[in-house]
Amino acid sequence: xxxxxxxxxxxxxxxxxxxxxxxxxxxxxxxxxxxxxxxxxxxxxxxxxxxxxxxxxxxxxxxxxxxxxxxxxxxxxxxxxxxxxxxxxxxxxxxxxxxxxxxxxxxxxxxxxxxxxxxxxxxxxxxxxxxxxxxxxxxxxxxxxxxxxxxxxxxxxxxxxxxxxxxxxxxxxxxxxxxxxxxxxxxxxxxxxxxxxxxxxxxxxxxxxxxxxxxxxxxxxxxxxx
Ligand code: PGA
Numbered sequence: 001x002x003x004x005x006x007x008x009x010x011x012x013x014x015x016x017x018x019x020x021x022x023x024x025x026x027x028x029x030x031x032x033x034x035x036x037x038x039x040x041x042x043x044x045x046x047x048x049x050x051x052x053x054x055x056x057x058x059x060x061x062x063x064x065x066x067x068x069x070x071x072x073x074x075x076x077x078x079x080x081x082x083x084x085x086x087x088x089x090x091x092x093x094x095x096x097x098x099x100x101x102x103x104x105x106x107x108x109x110x111x112x113x114x115x116x117x118x119x120x121x122x123x124x125x126x127x128x129x130x131x132x133x134x135x136x137x138x139x140x141x142x143x144x145x146x147x148x149x150x151x152x153x154x155x156x157x158x159x160x161x162x163x164x165x166x167x168x169x170x171x172x173x174x175x176x177x178x179x180x181x182x183x184x185x186x187x188x189x190x191x192x193x194x195x196x197x198x199x200x201x202x203x204x205x206x207x208x209x210x211x212x213x214x215x216x217x218x219x220x221x222x223x224x225x226x
Contacts, residue, residue, distance in 0.1 A: 003198060003225050004146070004184060004205030006039040006059060006121065007212030008089060019046040022215055027056060029219030033226050037205070039087050040212075044075050047083045059087035059121070062095060065108035077112035088113045089207075091133055092123045093152055103132040110134065114141050121146045121207070123186070127172055146182045147173055148207045154187025156210060161187055167201035191220035198225050 007026070013019055019042055030038060033055065041059035042050050052058035064074035080088060090113065091106040106122070110133065113120040122133055122145055134142065149169050154161045166185050173183050185197040186207030197203045206225075212218045 001182075001204065002035055002037045004037040004039065004182070005222055005225065006041060006087070006089075006148075006184065006205065006207045007218060008061060008092075008186075008207055008209050009040070009042045009212060010061070010094070010209060011043060012213055016046065016049060019043075020049055022213065023050045023056075025215035026218055027053065029215060030055060030222055033222055036222060036226050038222060041087070041089055047080070047085065052084050052086065057086045058084055059089065060085050061089050061092065063088050063090070063109055063113060065105075065112040077109070077116045077118065081116040081118055085118055087119045087121055087146075089121045089123060089148075091129070093125055093150060093155060103129075103135075106133045107136045110145065111136055114144060119144060119146060121148050121184070123148045123150050123207070125150055125152045127169070127176070130173065130176055142177065143181075146184060146204075147177065148184040148186045149173060149203075150186040150207065156188070158188050160189065160193050161185070163196050163201050166197060166203070170201055170203055189221065191217055191224055194221045195224045 039057045039059045041061050060080045063077040063080055064071060067076050067078040090109045095101045110120045151161045153159055170183050174181055182204045184205040184207050185203040189206050189208045190211050194206060197206060
């Protein structure tokens with residue numbers, strides 16, 4: 001199976017032309033890379049500018065579970081589907097912390113992403129969140145969910161998780177969801193440590209925050225895996 005590398009731009013960059021520039025630099029840098037599923041998750045407002053191309057897929061950083069209606073400020077999973085998103089990040093720790101997302105909300109969001117034919121990337125920092133955040137999802141659909149293990153201490157700190165601990169958690173997640181489940185690592189990934197999470201800790205891919213805002217660093221990460 002192809003390794004998956006996901007860029008989570010979070011609330012960056014400020015200007016549309018900066019987003020376009022970042023995207024085109026990454027696109028240029030990865031032209032010849034074939035064996036990796038590369039995904040960019042920009043802020044919602046840039047989704048239409050950054051059309052998905054054959055070697056870069058489009059993802060969103062969150063979604064709302066209802067299709068449409070009187071829900072001021074929300075962006076529905078159905079709308080994201082229409083914009084050709086293939087993936088949606090759900091339950092990122094920043095959403096849980098700043099926006100008080102609960103396990104009930106996360107369950108609903110995962111359900112909405114699946115029912116619109118997209119792939120949810122559920123972010124967790126503790127094993128028990130798997131059960132809590134997927135309690136309304138049944139057996140067959142579970143296979144479609146990607147888990148991103150993102151330990152809190154490692155997010156945006158430069159203090160990445162040790163390969164040993166990451167490997168152990170990866171094995172525990174697979175013990176629950178099955179050996180064929182797709183588990184990513186996220187938290188201070190850089191071009192220096194990326195390959196160890198893949199080749200030593202056996203993750204199926206990476207969720208990259210800060211380093212994805214620097215096109216050359218991000219391309220280096222991709223190249224170190226391919
Ligand atoms: P980071 O963010 O790479 O900046 O640590 C990862 C994430 O929050 O997904």
